[in-house]
Amino acid sequence: NKLRVGLLFGGRSGEHEVSISSARAIAQAISSDQNAQKYELLPFYIQKDGYWLAGEIAQQVLTSGTPLQLNGSNIQLPNPSQTSLPIPTSPYLPVSSSSSSAQVADVDVWFPIIHGPNGEDGTVQGLLQLMQIPYVGSGVLGSAMGMDKIAMKMAFAQAGLPQVKYMTINRAQVWSNPCVFPKLCDQIEATLGYPCFVKPANLGSSVGIAKVRSRSELETALDNAASYDRRLIIEAGVVARELECAVLGNDNPKASVVGEITFESDFYDYETKYTAGKAGFLIPAPVPESVSSAIQEMSLQAFASVDAAGLARVDFFYVEATGEVLINEINTLPGFTATSMYPQMWEKSGVPFTELVDQLIQLALERHS
Ligand code: ADP
Ligand code: MG
Ligand code: MG
Incomplete structure (x- = not known):
């Protein structure tokens, strides 16, 4: 049977x-x-x-x-x-x-x-x-929280997790009358400065995301992001290494070894993510033990803060110059190909792919019962 x-x-x-x-x-x-x-x-x-x-x-x-x-x-x-x-x-x-x-x-x-x-x-x-x-995976709330960058960031803030400075706006403010829009841009410039990142609240794979360095780029990016989503988030840009951690479990989840994404492009955009050879993975990430253990700890807190279950990949910015670690986002259904970060980080943590899939199915049954 x-x-x-x-x-x-x-x-x-x-x-x-x-x-x-x-x-x-x-x-x-x-x-x-x-x-x-x-x-x-x-x-x-x-x-x-x-x-x-x-x-x-x-x-x-x-x-x-x-x-x-x-x-x-x-x-x-x-x-x-x-x-x-x-x-x-x-x-x-x-x-x-x-x-x-x-x-x-x-x-x-x-x-x-x-x-x-x-x-x-x-x-x-x-x-x-x-x-x-x-x-398998998170329920309705955890999934919705993990997809919505605004809700996610509110949960992270509540959990005391450090993040980049950000502002949230809606589409109506972007597409408002031409007198209001410049004031909005002024406010973004004054609060966040350049470079900043403009993102639709509910997307992934870097779709609709732009790194902007000037007023005209900001205007274009806001208009573009508004075409993807009603709600937008704008973040202060940081110069940082990108580290990731895989979480597995339900009420007592475990964190994997920490991995690093490396790339030559300006940021980890769609093309870099999905063109073979454009991004490299280092597992474990060559960072001090204090950094990786902080990331593992924060990953478990982030997982709980959005009510994730089963699996999630938690992504971080590591500002090497200051030693600061900032949480970027949680992904409740991360890429799961044989070469994706999530299964690879578990592989390097002693959980092979076949066993990982088995465990996820068992975790689904456990959560339902
Ligand atoms: P997605 O959910 O589409 O992956 P992210 O918020 O992770 O969206 O952004 C995609 C990429 O953009 C990140 O991996 C990073 O390279 C870059 N990025 C996003 N926000 C910032 C930021 N505030 N500072 C620096 N780089 C950023
Ligand atoms: Mg994402
Ligand atoms: Mg991301």
Whole structure:
């Protein structure tokens, strides 16, 4: 009697492809010799348009590693009524009772691995919660807090964690009448100075983020970020090394060894994150022991402060000149490919990938019971 693991991947965010890569690695781990006696894999693929597909076709996406073209050009779509039955609301859940493909009702535990909005932000978690089936990772609150940089920073501040100076504004202030906007820019310049970082509150993968060094760059960046989200955050820029720590567990979580991201670009932007060879990982990070232990401690505090569960990657700025460590953010569904930081940091902490996946599933069951 194997436990049937519903691997939920793809999704409507810009991180669709990353999700497929993460899901491939997790699928492999679930089907590995160590885990195959315990678990049976049921893949569920959410297309870019939000349509859910299960069974063979989802498996094909995992195997090929490429997104399903919405016109079906790269994969032969079976009769849709056999694989998925659209309900006139999004998401479309496959609910037909075809014997050849898995159904939502067959799943004993969900492993959602959809990064970014509509995946990592509590929306999928709310759906799974309503289904009353255990799922890997944070619940609704932890996911939503971890996705929203403003809510996250409020929780971090409440927990006494040091962070960069920041301001929060909304889209209406940016798109207000032309007399108000210059005052807003004046205020940002006076409070934060240059360089500063303009970010949409709810995104990831550096999408919509700009480092600005002048008034005209600030104006452009604010307008651009406002097109992504109603709420924006602007932060004072720091010159710092970027360190990360992986957290695993529920009420008594553990912190991994600390890792460092290195890159040549101006900051850790989208291109640097997703172009092979543009970023390097150093695990463990070559920093003093006092710095890594402070980061591990702060990671556990950050995890608890947003009510995360299961897993999270906590990211930091290490200002080497002063020895200061500032928390940057928490990611509740971090990249999970075989070469991603989160699993690599656990690997270097003595938890191999296959065991990590097993532990996460067990943590989901523990939290639900
Ligand atoms: P995301 O959730 O999209 O990863 P981050 O807040 O982590 O967004 O920002 C992405 C990258 O931008 C960081 O990894 C870092 O390189 C750079 N960055 C963001 N904020 C700052 C800051 N205040 N000072 C210096 N660099 C920053
Ligand atoms: Mg993030
Ligand atoms: Mg980040």
